[in-house]
Amino acid sequence: MSKIYDLVIIGGGPGGLSAGIYAMRAALDTVLIEKGVPGGQVTMSDEVENYPGFSHISGAELSMKFSEHAQTYDLKTISDEVMEVEPGLDYHLVKLANKDILKTYSIILATGGSPRKLQIPGEDKLYGKGVSYCAVCDGFFFRNKNVIVAGGGDSAAEEALYLAKIAKKVYIAHRRDTLRAGMLLQKRVKADSRIEVLWNTVLTEIKADENGVCGVGLKDTQTDELREIEIDGVFIFIGFNPNNELVPAGIVMNAQGYVVTDEKCETKIPGIFAIGDLKEKYARQIITAASDGCTAAIAAAHYVENKKAA
Structure with a gap:
């Protein structure tokens, strides 16, 4: 407890790792805490085609490059779970699952988000038994089988295209009559003979037999027809919820639970910043998370400098 870090970064996704790079370049005494695999949600993406400098790269490889880049600066990392963030006037406290407590002048919250659930019968019970939120992780188990993807955005389209390389048939159930995915992805989906879009359709139930998922209930959103x-597998891609459990009282969040910040990614509590999928923003992309990390680290460096000079 005697040591006070300049900066503690909570989360090792693209935003957190970018923050680590900029923090180390600013000579901040920094530690990054990540309870899982560095890279965050990006590691589960089969293909990334919109990150500048890489016309085509897997999410796992891009995550590795982020992590390797950060380690060239000898960024200190701790593999543990943060249980609580306690703001203070002179410094803040970060409490870990292993009972360690870190003192720090500044904190960057880069906790990202988690897959949103359909909240329908069978979803939780059959998770890992035919229900998945990651096609790259579980697509292999459905080779030459029939699967359904719930959603209509970029993630749903990307995962459907990935599954179409493996599965016999891929259905996309979308509650509207047009996809929300980018036009390039929409063209690819429509051109793939193994993909069939079920327009104006939502899942109502996931059914199972002794082998796992065996079918789904569907409802027409316009006629209510059931x-x-x-179906052998259900893949759900309907968005993410911000992982805001660590956000301390006094920090403003919007109605959806995203943290409200200023242009420096700083919250209402001085010295605490929020970035990436945790932050209220227009676009949620790898590049915007990395941009947030840069902004927050530079802002944290100025904050710490002023704090020490006071």
């Missing part, structure tokens, strides 16, 4: 189809 029907069932036989």
Whole structure:
């Protein structure tokens, strides 16, 4: 408890790792805490085609490059879970699951988000038994089988295209009559003979037998007509919820639970910053998370400098 870090970064995704790079370049005494695999949600992406400098790269490889770059600056990392962030006037406290407590002048919250659930019967019970939120992780188990993807955005389209390389048939159930995915992805989906889009359709139930998922209940959003189809796997990509459990009282969040910051990514509590998928913003992309990390680290460096000079 005697040592006071200049900066503690909570989360090792693209935003957190970018913050680590800029913090080390600013000579901040920094530690990054990540409870899982460095890279965050990016590691689960089969293909990344919109990060500048890489026309085509896997999410796992891009994450590795982020991590390796950060380690060239000897960024200190701790593999543990943060249980609580306690703001203070002179410094802040970061409490870990292993009972360690870190003192720090500044904190960057880069905790990202978690897959949003459909909240329908069978979803939780059958998770890992035919229900998945990651096609790259679990697509292999559905080779030459029939699967359904719930969602209509970029993630749903990307995962459907990935599954189409493996599965016999891929359905996309989308509650509207047009996809929300980018036009390039929409063209690819429509051109793939193994993909069929079920327009104006939502899942109502996931059914199972002794082997796992065997079918789903569907409802037409316009007519309320109900029907069932036989399915071996269900992949859900309907967005993410911000991982805001560590956000301390006194920090403003919007109605969706995203943290409100200023242009420096700083919250209402001086010295605490929020970036990436945790932050209220227009676009949620790898590049915007990395940009947030840069901004927050530079702002933290100025904050710490002023704090020490006071």
